[in-house]
Amino acid sequence: MRFFAIGFGQAGGKILDLFMENEKLRGSNTLKALAVNTARTDLMGLKHIPPKNRILIGQTIVKGHGVGTDNKLGAKIAQEEIETVLNAIDEMGTHEIDAFLIIAGLGGGTGSGGSPVLAKYLSEMYSEPVYAVGVLPAPEEGKLYSLNAARSMITLLKYVDNLILVDNGAWKFEGMSLRESYAKINEEIVRRLAILARAGEPVEEGLVGEMVVDSSEVINTLRGGGISSIGYATLPIQEKKKGGGLFGFLKKKEEQVVTAEEDRSTRISSLVRKAALGRLTIPCNIGSAERALVLVAGPPEYLDRKGLEKAKLWLEEQIAGVEVRAGDYPTRRTKHIAALVVLANVTDIPRVKQLQKLAAEAKEEVEIAEKERIEKTISLFEEEDLEPLF
Ligand code: GDP
Known part of the structure; x- marks a missing residue:
């Protein structure tokens, strides 16, 4: 899946920068990455997106x-300078891409306001689908962030083919502040995007995927303009060292278990279950998903067609719809088996409901405060009979 990704604002830029680093490390050069921001220092902090692919807007x-x-x-700034952004995208080349991916924090200013504007233009100008990865604010960030996120989300949903949500609140790490958690949350997001990016990619030399998922299947899963959530689980693979020492016999036993055909398939199907039932990028009711996509990556001897089929059947039972696509991606560049489950077009998302409520409250409070302020300011001058200068 060849993405043209645009990191809009601070969070978007940082996540994309990490995605770029990850792709470089695994030897892939298909990701096109552009960072857009109104803050110069945020752009300067990026390390893996080349300076020529960073755009500062709103300077005047x-x-x-x-x-x-x-x-x-x-x-407003994104709208005024949309030509600059679109020209940069055009110059970087779009003919080989499968989809656009806009990444942004929805609670802030630049990414929250700018990404829906960009989504609107991209969807009008290009036939490739436009996806967004939207990071939702944590509840402790306050109502203004909720209001921003709710407004941005509503607007994005008018223009994107799919909005993949990530909830900072659900992902804040135990014992860490939200700020301290950012780096880890970003890693988690990138792990998931990296697996998605492997769909339809040629596999490493000498390897064959048993059930290949093409980029068109990702596109078919994500069509329809809804909200999606992603699940992910990994399993470290055992080194094939000959067992010695005290636990040698145990290791030997384990190795036998690993190679047993039946168990291999159980392991794959339970890993997929773990991904779907574990921590999702945005907690949601999996029973409300319209479609799902399963991707399993790992060394070929650990992948298993039967296991994948089993997982697919199980997932079909779980979701509201019946469309489940599944595939694997063999790779030697890992010490894990990783399962990714995309739950597409989910409708039962408590955090989104809560955000809407907080946003409505914030909107009312802002309006009341503004009215009060105007009334109080006027009343300051009420008693004196003064004329304005002009
Ligand atoms: P912008 O630069 O004006 O678009 O604003 P930000 O991108 O900083 O958006 C603010 C929102 O993004 C807040 O809800 C923050 O919690 C969140 N945020 C900021 N930086 C990061 C980050 O690196 N990772 C994650 N996951 N969230 C971030």
Whole structure:
């Protein structure tokens, strides 16, 4: 799956930078990456997106200092400078790509306001699907972030082919502040995107995928303009060392278990279950998903067609719809078996409902505060009979 990815704003840029690093490390050069921001320092902090693929917008208005949490200003600047962004995309080349992927934090200003504008233009101008990865604010970030995220989400959903949500609140790591968790959350996001990017990619020399998933199957899974959540699970593979020492006999036993055909398939199907039932990028009711896609990656001797078929049947029972696609990707560049489950077009997402509620409250509070402020300011001058200058 060859993505043209645009990291919009701070979070979007950082996540894309890590995605780029990951792709380089695994020897893939298919990812096209462009970072767009109103804050100069955010762009300067990127390490793997080449400087020529970083665009600073809004210089005349915010002078490279960012828009704060004003996503209306973010949207305005993106709209005014959309030509610059579209030209950069065109110059980097789009003829070999399978889809666009806009990555942004939806609670802030630049990415929250700018990504729906970009999604609108890309969907009008290109036939390739436009996806967005939207990072939702954690509840502790306050109502303004919720309001921003809710507005951005509603607008994005008008233009994208799919919105993959990630909930910072659900992903904050135990004993860490949200800020401290960012790097780890970003790693988790990139792990999932990297597996998705492998769909339809030629496999390493000498390896054959048993059930190959093509990029068109990812596109078919994600069609329809809904919200998706991604599950993921990994299993370390045992080294094939000959067992010695105290636990040698145990290791030997384990090796036999590993190679047993029946068990191999059980292991794959339970890993897929673990991915679907474990921590999703946004917690949701899996029973409300319209479609699903399963991708398993790992060394070929650990992959198993029967296991994948079993997992597929199980997932068909779990989701609301019946379309489940499944495939594997053999690779020697890993010490894990990884299972990815994309739950497409889920409708039962408590956090989104909660965000809407918080956003409505925030909107009302902002309106009331503004009304009060105007009334109080006027009343300051009420008693004096003064004329304005002009
Ligand atoms: P922008 O630069 O104006 O688009 O604003 P940000 O990208 O900083 O968006 C703010 C939102 O993104 C907040 O909800 C933050 O919690 C979140 N955020 C900021 N940086 C990161 C990051 O590196 N990773 C993740 N997962 N979230 C981030």
